[in-house]
Amino acid sequence: MNSTAPAPNAPAAGWPDLADVDLLRTLVETERRRRRLDAAMRAAVAEAERRGLAADTGYRDTAELLTDLLRISADEARRRIDYAAPQARPRSRKVWRVLAAAS
Numbered sequence: 001m002n003s004t005a006p007a008p009n010a011p012a013a014g015w016p017d018l019a020d021v022d023l024l025r026t027l028v029e030t031e032r033r034r035r036r037l038d039a040a041m042r043a044a045v046a047e048a049e050r051r052g053l054a055a056d057t058g059y060r061d062t063a064e065l066l067t068d069l070l071r072i073s074a075d076e077a078r079r080r081i082d083y084a085a086p087q088a089r090p091r092s093r094k095v096w097r098v099l100a101a102a103s
Contacts, residue, residue: 041084042080042083043084045062045066045083046084046086048062048065049062049085053065063077063078063081064077065077066080
């Protein structure tokens with residue numbers, strides 16, 4: 001971004017004066033930062049879950065820890081835990097048929 005572009009969290013008053021190219025750059029840069037922060041949060045939540053940090057700090061589970069620590073809803077805490085946990089992908093029936101035929 002050039003020096004005339006407001007930061008991604010600039011007050012709304014500056015947005016109307018922003019050149020189109022600078023707004024486009026701001027959109028791209030903000031999304032890049034959001035993705036990096038999202039990946040960091042996923043990794044931190046997964047590590048807290050792996051370590052059993054909730055039990056070690058007196059919480060019933062990781063969802064309760066996140067709800068209290070981050071001031072988010074229990075539903076949001078569970079979404080973050082589910083998102084952070086590696087999920088085994090179920091194989092499609094087609095894949096199973098291919099595997100069975102190859103045996």
